[in-house]
Amino acid sequence: MPTVKSLEDLKRIREEALQKRQVKAASGEANIVVAMGTCGIAAGAREAMKAILNLIETENIPGIIVTQTGCIGLCEREPIVQVQVGEQPKVTYGKVTPEIARRIVKEHVVEGKIIEDHVIPM
Amino acid sequence: MKFYRSHVLVCIDPECRSKGAYEVLDALQDELVANGLIDEVQVLETSRIGGCDQGPEIMVYPEGVHYANLTPDDMAFIVEEHFLKGRIAKKFLLPITSVVDEELSAPTPKEIRIVLRNCGKIDPQNIEDYIAEDGYMALAKVLTEMTPEDVIDEVMKSGLRGRGGAGFPTAKKWSFARASAGTPKYLICNADEGDPGAFMNRRVLEGDPHAVIEGMAIAAYAIGCNQGYIYCRAEYPIAVSTLRLGIQQAREMGLLGQNILGTDFSFDLEVRMGAGAFVCGEETALMASIEGKRGEPRPRPPFPAVSGLWGKPTNINNVETYANVPQIILKGADWYASMGTEKSKGTKTFALAGDVKHTGLIEVPLGITLREIIFDVGGGIKDNKGFKAVQTGGPMGGCLPSEYLDLSVDYEALTAAGSMMGSGGMVVMDDETCMVDIARFFMEFTQDESCGKCTPCRVGTRRILDILDRICAGKGEDGDIELLEQLSQEIRTNSLCGLGQGAPNPVISTLKHFRHEYEAHIYEKKCPAKVCKALIRYEILPEACTGCTVCARNCPVGAITGERRGVHVIDSDICVRCGICQQVCNFNAVVVR
Numbered sequence: 001m002p003t004v005k006s007l008e009d010l011k012r013i014r015e016e017a018l019q020k021r022q023v024k025a026a027s028g029e030a031n032i033v034v035a036m037g038t039c040g041i042a043a044g045a046r047e048a049m050k051a052i053l054n055l056i057e058t059e060n061i062p063g064i065i066v067t068q069t070g071c072i073g074l075c076e077r078e079p080i081v082q083v084q085v086g087e088q089p090k091v092t093y094g095k096v097t098p099e100i101a102r103r104i105v106k107e108h109v110v111e112g113k114i115i116e117d118h119v120i121p122m
Numbered sequence: 123m124k125f126y127r128s129h130v131l132v133c134i135d136p137e138c139r140s141k142g143a144y145e146v147l148d149a150l151q152d153e154l155v156a157n158g159l160i161d162e163v164q165v166l167e168t169s170r171i172g173g174c175d176q177g178p179e180i181m182v183y184p185e186g187v188h189y190a191n192l193t194p195d196d197m198a199f200i201v202e203e204h205f206l207k208g209r210i211a212k213k214f215l216l217p218i219t220s221v222v223d224e225e226l227s228a229p230t231p232k233e234i235r236i237v238l239r240n241c242g243k244i245d246p247q248n249i250e251d252y253i254a255e256d257g258y259m260a261l262a263k264v265l266t267e268m269t270p271e272d273v274i275d276e277v278m279k280s281g282l283r284g285r286g287g288a289g290f291p292t293a294k295k296w297s298f299a300r301a302s303a304g305t306p307k308y309l310i311c312n313a314d315e316g317d318p319g320a321f322m323n324r325r326v327l328e329g330d331p332h333a334v335i336e337g338m339a340i341a342a343y344a345i346g347c348n349q350g351y352i353y354c355r356a357e358y359p360i361a362v363s364t365l366r367l368g369i370q371q372a373r374e375m376g377l378l379g380q381n382i383l384g385t386d387f388s389f390d391l392e393v394r395m396g397a398g399a400f401v402c403g404e405e406t407a408l409m410a411s412i413e414g415k416r417g418e419p420r421p422r423p424p425f426p427a428v429s430g431l432w433g434k435p436t437n438i439n440n441v442e443t444y445a446n447v448p449q450i451i452l453k454g455a456d457w458y459a460s461m462g463t464e465k466s467k468g469t470k471t472f473a474l475a476g477d478v479k480h481t482g483l484i485e486v487p488l489g490i491t492l493r494e495i496i497f498d499v500g501g502g503i504k505d506n507k508g509f510k511a512v513q514t515g516g517p518m519g520g521c522l523p524s525e526y527l528d529l530s531v532d533y534e535a536l537t538a539a540g541s542m543m544g545s546g547g548m549v550v551m552d553d554e555t556c557m558v559d560i561a562r563f564f565m566e567f568t569q570d571e572s573c574g575k576c577t578p579c580r581v582g583t584r585r586i587l588d589i590l591d592r593i594c595a596g597k598g599e600d601g602d603i604e605l606l607e608q609l610s611q612e613i614r615t616n617s618l619c620g621l622g623q624g625a626p627n628p629v630i631s632t633l634k635h636f637r638h639e640y641e642a643h644i645y646e647k648k649c650p651a652k653v654c655k656a657l658i659r660y661e662i663l664p665e666a667c668t669g670c671t672v673c674a675r676n677c678p679v680g681a682i683t684g685e686r687r688g689v690h691v692i693d694s695d696i697c698v699r700c701g702i703c704q705q706v707c708n709f710n711a712v713v714v715r
Contacts, residue, residue: 003376007262017254036208057125065184066127068208
């Protein structure tokens with residue numbers, strides 16, 4: 001724990017605490033939804049899901065909720081993964097291989113960069 | 123750490139277990155293994171998800187989906203649908219129940235939250251969360267920009283008065299302790315909240331401990347003392363552990379201890395636990411208890427500011443008083459003084475209890491009326507019954523009838539009306555409350571808690587309770603009311619401490635405002651509110667009775683007789699007045715006389 005030796009120290013810790021809180025609030029709301037209809041599973045959604053879970057575990061990334069949903073009606077684009085970070089609009093990715101799934105977590109969820117060439121415009 | 127995308131809680135309470143919770147658990151795990159999901163879904167055993175009456179039951183997170191009425195054979199379906207395909211198995215779904223904070227709800231329009239502002243908002247176990255809310259900025263301001271005299275002046279201007287109940291101006295108390303000769307000086311926080319049903323201080327200690335710690339550090343600087351104690355009752359174990367953690371974190375950060383913020387000011391804190399005696403909330407008894415002596419009050423003067431803890435000058439304030447201080451320093455005395463009445467400034471927390479719709483903690487500006495508190499903030503009387511009385515100030519407060527509903531809630535007005543501010547207990551009573559019984563209840567409490575040191579309190583409260591017991595038992599005599607009045611007066615004037623001096627208040631106020639109820643008990647042997655068991659009789663209305671025999675079958679003492687399809691009769695000599703017959707009668711044929 002940092003020690004406070006002056007008013008400046010205290011102000012600095014306050015700013016850091018506020019930033020931490022913002023990060024916590026934002027990352028706590030990162031939702032990854034994997035479509036797990038029969039079509040999705042047949043197209044490899046389980047592999048995508050496993051890749052996502054493995055990456056979160058090995059990289060120890062906090063504040064992500066991974067859930068699943070059924071067929072969303074775009075069977076030819078499966079496996080489909082939807083990502084929502086904080087208040088930002090939901091982004092839907094199609095044909096998510098394990099490799100793309102890992103990129104989604106790393107680039108989109110952690111760094112905030114949407115992987116444009118795999119987005120399904122909804 | 124292993125990352126699971128989903129967590130399943132399985133209730134293994136005895137009731138669920140007897141319905142096969144372990145079989146369901148095993149089947150669930152087998153199915154998860156069979157589907158290759160066991161590394162993704164964590165199964166945990168827990169207790170009490172719902173009510174067990176629909177068990178075995180499981181709760182699935184992060185969705186918060188609650189499944190009930192499960193059998194081992196259902197697990198294959200649930201695992202495939204929910205965990206593999208992500209579809210909620212509606213067949214077993216129970217409606218989602220949201221978690222409600224019954225103690226502290228969102229503020230209503232008439233409330234202003236200063237003391238409770240961080241409760242439920244910040245993590246009380248993380249000092250950084252408090253600092254993010256401008257925590258310890260007031261202490262920094264005091265240490266870097268203000269002299270101790272400035273601090274006392276600012277608090278004086280704010281008009282803050284003791285929130286423990288007596289309402290002594292806080293700054294005046296501080297200046298006495300500051301002016302007092304003798305070192306070292308001590309600072310005490312009275313967290314021995316003992317009024318039945320009151321939990322304002324507990325909530326602050328558990329939800330925002332650093333506000334109290336910071337307030338105490340500011341007071342210590344103003345007075346010139348280096349050691350403080352928080353006297354917290356042992357019945358509040360979470361408050362004690364939260365405080366201890368808070369003190370430890372503040373020490374590690376250098377916000378308590380030697381040379382705080384690089385200045386000459388040093389201050390440290392220690393938590394002392396009380397062992398459950400109500401009288402230890404009285405300041406002299408409290409100090410005796412900290413010293414390791416028997417918790418008994420002593421005569422004042424000398425006041426603690428002159429000779430307190432270990433005979434040294436001591437300042438003692440309540441939790442809520444200290445919690446107000448950082449905000450006054452940060453936002454200024456004028457801001458604080460803009461709320462409240464001429465003599466009672468700021469806000470006060472109350473624990474609203476009794477027959478009111480929304481019970482729980484509230485924080486309102488002083489000067490609000492009792493009507494606004496009970497009907498606007500509290501939502502009115504439960505079950506649309508009528509209002510009868512409100513008791514403010516805990517067990518030593520008075521009961522005020524409806525004529526006082528428009529009374530301004532401030533120190534002077536409440537005292538003038540025969541009650542008091544107290545630490546913030548507020549009990550609302552509906553028109554089915556017997557005021558003699560209420561007086562008896564509070565007298566039972568104070569009699570029980572009387573420490574026994576002085577005779578008026580020890581013997582007097584016992585005698586009052588005896589008389590009230592007799593009146594409630596239907597054995598009241600002519601002259602009892604006068605005797606009660608005389609005893610009350612003598613206990614009030616001759617007792618050593620606030621406990622004895624306040625103990626007769628419930629009797630005095632109910633005698634003043636509800637004298638006719640005492641008279642009905644004594645002379646007519648009737649309890650108008652139909653509460654006192656010895657004075658009521660259960661009867662069956664012959665015209666309403668259908669002879670269904672439900673009452674006779676449910677009577678635990680066999681007091682009801684009657685033929686099937688014939689009118690039933692209650693034998694009052696056998697009847698124990700439990701009221702079960704009235705509850706079970708489908709035709710409203712049972713009445714209380």
